[in-house]
Amino acid sequence: MPIFKAGVEKAIRAVLDNGAQLQAPAVAKYVDRFRRAHPEESPAQIIGRIETLYLTTVTGSGTAVGATAAVPAVGTLAALAAVSAETTFFLEASAVYTLAVAAVHGIAPDDAERRRALVLAVVLGESGMEIVEKNVGRSAQNWASLLTERIPGIRSLNDTLMRRFILRFLAKRSPLMFGKVLPAGIGAAIGGFGNRTLGKQTIANAHRAYGPAPLVWHTPVVIDADPLPALDQLREEPQ
Numbered sequence: 001m002p003i004f005k006a007g008v009e010k011a012i013r014a015v016l017d018n019g020a021q022l023q024a025p026a027v028a029k030y031v032d033r034f035r036r037a038h039p040e041e042s043p044a045q046i047i048g049r050i051e052t053l054y055l056t057t058v059t060g061s062g063t064a065v066g067a068t069a070a071v072p073a074v075g076t077l078a079a080l081a082a083v084s085a086e087t088t089f090f091l092e093a094s095a096v097y098t099l100a101v102a103a104v105h106g107i108a109p110d111d112a113e114r115r116r117a118l119v120l121a122v123v124l125g126e127s128g129m130e131i132v133e134k135n136v137g138r139s140a141q142n143w144a145s146l147l148t149e150r151i152p153g154i155r156s157l158n159d160t161l162m163r164r165f166i167l168r169f170l171a172k173r174s175p176l177m178f179g180k181v182l183p184a185g186i187g188a189a190i191g192g193f194g195n196r197t198l199g200k201q202t203i204a205n206a207h208r209a210y211g212p213a214p215l216v217w218h219t220p221v222v223i224d225a226d227p228l229p230a231l232d233q234l235r236e237e238p239q
Contacts, residue, residue, distance in 0.1 A: 012091065012169060013162065024108040027099045028219070035217075043104050044213035050104075051203050054097040058090050059196040090195060094202050098122045102144065105210045106218055109147055113154045118147045120161040124168060125205035131160055142211035 121128030133139045135157045
C-alpha cells in the first residue's frame with residue numbers, strides 16, 4: 001500500500017503541476033471559444049456549457065476504460081493499463097474546468113503556485129476552503145477570490161493542500177479505479193457513473209468557491225493566444 005500511495009502521489013503532483021501551469025491567455029481563449037460560438041449568452045450560460053462538456057468528457061472517459069474489461073482474455077489487463085492514463089485525464093480535465101470557470105468570474109492568478117492552490121482547493125471543496133482561509137487569516141463568501149492576492153507562504157499552503165488532496169483522492173478514487181476493471185460490462189457502468197459523480201462534486205465545489213456567475217462580461221474576447229494542448233482535449237465545436 002505505501003508503494004501504491006507513493007506512486008499515486010507522484011502521478012497526481014505531476015498532473016496538477018501541469019494543469020496548474022496553464023497560462024491565463026490560453027484559458028481565456030478556451031472560454032472565448034464558447035463566447036464566440038454563443039455570443040448572445042450570459043456568463044452563467046457559458047459556465048453551464050463548460051460544466052456540461054466537462055461532465056460529458058469525464059463520464060465518457062470512465063465508460064471507455066471500463067468497457068475494455070469486457071474484452072475476453074485481455075480485457076482486464078488492458079483496463080488496468082488504461083486506468084492510470086484515464087485517471088491522469090480526469091485530473092487534467094478537472095484542472096482545466098476549474099481554471100476556465102475561474103476565468104469567467106474574472107479570477108486569473110498570474111503565477112503557477114496560486115493557480116496550483118486554486119485547483120487543489122476547489123477540487124477539495126469544504127476542506128480546501130478551510131485550509132485557504134486559515135492560511136490567509138480571513139474568510140470570504142466567495143473564498144476563491146482570496147487566491148487572487150499575494151499570499152505569504154504559498155508553497156507551504158500548497159503542501160498542506162496536496163497532502164489533504166492525496167488522502168481524499170485515495171479514499172474516493174481507489175475503489176472506483178478497481179471497479180473499472182470488472183468484466184462483463186460492469187466496469188463500464190462503474191467507470192461512467194463514478195466519474196460523473198466525482199465530476200458533479202467538483203462542479204458543486206466550484207459553485208461554492210466562486211459564488212454566482214457575474215451578470216455581465218467584464219473582459220473582451222481574446223483574439224490572439226495560442227491554447228495549450230491540454231485545452232484542446234476539452235473543447236466545444238461551434239454549433
